[in-house]
Amino acid sequence: MLVIKQQLYQKNMAKKLTTRADNYSAWYNEIVAGADLAEHSAVRGCMVIKPYGFAIWEKMRDQLDHMFKETGHQNAYFPLFVPKSLFEAEEKNAEGFAKECAVVTHYRLKTDPNDSSKLVVDPNAKLEEELIVRPTSEAIIWNTYRGWIESYRDLPILINQWANVVRWEMRTRLFLRTAEFLWQEGHTAHATKAEALEESEKMVNVYSEFAQNWMAMPVIMGSKSESERFAGADETFTIEALMQDGKALQAGTSHFLGQNFAKAFDVQFTNKEGKKELVWATSWGVSTRLMGALIMTHSDDLGLVLPPKLAPIQVVIVPIYKGEEQLEAIRSHIAPLIDSLKSAGVSVKFDDDDTKKPGWKFAEHELKGVPLRVAIGNRDLQNGTVEIARRDLNTKETIEFTDAFSTITTRLEEIQESLFNRALDFCKENITEVVTFEEFKSVLDKKGGFILTHWDGTGETEEAIKKETNATIRCIPFDEAPLKGKCVYSGAESNQRVIFAKAY
């Protein structure tokens, strides 16, 4: 079995986690390290995703992949590199990403003439044209689509790619902001504006459904203001989640790209009437950033809390025993339960590691967010009972062993629902409607969370508020009805309220 950094667990076991109240940021970092999710690497800003963290990401990826396929998309793979001349073709997009591009300039190393044990870049192997490590793939993909699209019969193209991308961020945090991250990027091509708009709205809804039903994370769906849009998009839709420290986290975005990329890469199709038209585009993506959102939405001062649908281990069974004989008795007693749980699709771990004490195991599984812990000892065998502990509430119950299967499966469903409801209550309690800018600043300082207020629709006001408070417009919510009012900052007329917050 893989046992990584036992030492580190033990250290964390010995000293408790920093609490959220004491230092939210330290708490987050300690969970990421202690639950063995990820760590920093020798490469500035790039992370190592450790097996337990990757197992959670795999569950997210597999479910998203399933949902993309259910909505008619297929996977493909496009190059890691984008030649500079293609990268700069769509000007807004290029401008948006130029400052954070890793650039490949050479294709060979050679032995250092001054030290034969070292290598140096071979100056004779300079590329004629520099290659950009993709920060996003619109450029390389739309350059490819030009060759795939001739007629309306070739449309729509509904493609997704799972890939790594690089954005040279100066300040990085594991999962939340890293120079390299893993993501999926959908890139679709359509014959009409209406169809492309429908696609971009459909996909933000898929993200919302995934966030709420799988991550148990409530989100507010809406449109971005112009200044917060994806570089090169005519419209960006977003799902915004609220973390426990009152800061917003943008969890997924879907962009209506208009004909911007079709123009930049000259992608036209012949319509039914035989006339040439530019193709309409969308792109949409979520990334390993979702791991950060998942951690911060549910976890507590004891460690990670995971919704059962995304937990690599849903149930851990810890035998409490003295000697091999008692262990064997527990093992054979519990075997049919394990089998029936596995058959029902529940992932179960029987933790019979005899180098660790039960108390150590309890703390470890708590830290790693295993939703349900089952403890069974000699006395339980005699009494026909078993103890079940819920990670979300940190409560225990002793039940009849004969009820174990139904109780476990029921509790898993309850935990999934209860985590969502708890997060939803938190989110609702932390949407504050304000009218004056004094209130705005006071809420932001004292309470945090989402602020729902009127905005005059100008970039100037948005910028001024951001400068003064650090809060940005997270979105113009889909489900807010138009409402007349006065802008919280300028006092000018406003037709709709928007959500402001400080954000990750």
Next chain:
Amino acid sequence: MLVIKQQLYQKNMAKKLTTRADNYSAWYNEIVAGADLAEHSAVRGCMVIKPYGFAIWEKMRDQLDHMFKETGHQNAYFPLFVPKSLFEAEEKNAEGFAKECAVVTHYRLKTDPNDSSKLVVDPNAKLEEELIVRPTSEAIIWNTYRGWIESYRDLPILINQWANVVRWEMRTRLFLRTAEFLWQEGHTAHATKAEALEESEKMVNVYSEFAQNWMAMPVIMGSKSESERFAGADETFTIEALMQDGKALQAGTSHFLGQNFAKAFDVQFTNKEGKKELVWATSWGVSTRLMGALIMTHSDDLGLVLPPKLAPIQVVIVPIYKGEEQLEAIRSHIAPLIDSLKSAGVSVKFDDDDTKKPGWKFAEHELKGVPLRVAIGNRDLQNGTVEIARRDLNTKETIEFTDAFSTITTRLEEIQESLFNRALDFCKENITEVVTFEEFKSVLDKKGGFILTHWDGTGETEEAIKKETNATIRCIPFDEAPLKGKCVYSGAESNQRVIFAKAY
């Protein structure tokens, strides 16, 4: 629905594929293009894997991933970049890959001062230390493992990663040799030499099982000679397949790395006796190159041939009809069959695209290697029959409709087996035992294939044979018993025969 490059299919439909006999290399390229598997990109040597090609790769990946997990491995993710100082730490490995490294030297672009629509590399954003785009990940991973391993209790570490890697190849061919490719790389760490050796042997066996049972591709398993080993390995195990043109293809390798990387990165553990020891390592990988092997093993002059276990569409049903009414009659007649096939895990496509004629569809599905084609028309409805065509044999049979389910599922199994047997016969017929170097050269010229012969075990002989014939030692087969003889080239004493071939 995604319909890519309809035009290209139609072009390919109109003109037949180049035959294998006429030009094997052109035939391969035309299948890759015509079956919509992959294409060249705007980036030198990098490919675009198209949705149909990627769907095949996904099936391969998912099955391999399952087999890795069954053998106790977990997935993780390590950075794309390797700092140059880490890259050069294991000297043999560094030397082996230095000449084909893409190097990141800068992390920012800026507007070209001479043309505001262009970007240039910002000279002020030069990295202090260059980053190598990983050609393989031993260096970054072993540098990470140093932090994970303290005691024998931390071992073994059994990790796999699915990733993209870059090797700047000068001559590239889709799937077979590309500058960027997708692969998996297992990296394991062990307390003893015996355990690491066992792991590397286990994984080459996993590859062999996958190749034979899933790809229906027979392989010869064996060890590489010293000169053909992975740079930095003490031993390389390989599976070698034989393509229809008589050339060998190395389909997967598993390396026993000794303590080389532990030495280079100072990775030690405390053993049970409390003493420090260096850790033992393995690594093993297969890549999108397997796609090339799959294509070349089974395909024929009509197009791609796929083993059912890896076919994205296993059965295509083509209705032959005039008018909506006949189509509806066929649709409702065939619906229960489709349902029962899908329930049995068979992937079925009902091709009711009314913009294409049946003949066009037949040719398209042939080109794309769909294992079974079911055709059903009005007359079949009346007669209670259905026509089934096997892609592997290009044969047709008319059967009772009531037998369709059992015949289809049986035929799929038969095709899987028959493809393997056909390839195995071909492989066996093309292993030639030779004694003299004249025979060696003559077989290589006239017949090709694997040549089984004595070798004196020296690098000089190996090099001389390679220089004179272009043939290399593919492997020292596991299942060849020791046998005394004379080296085919030098006449010196030899204890075992080895496999020579020209190779991809």
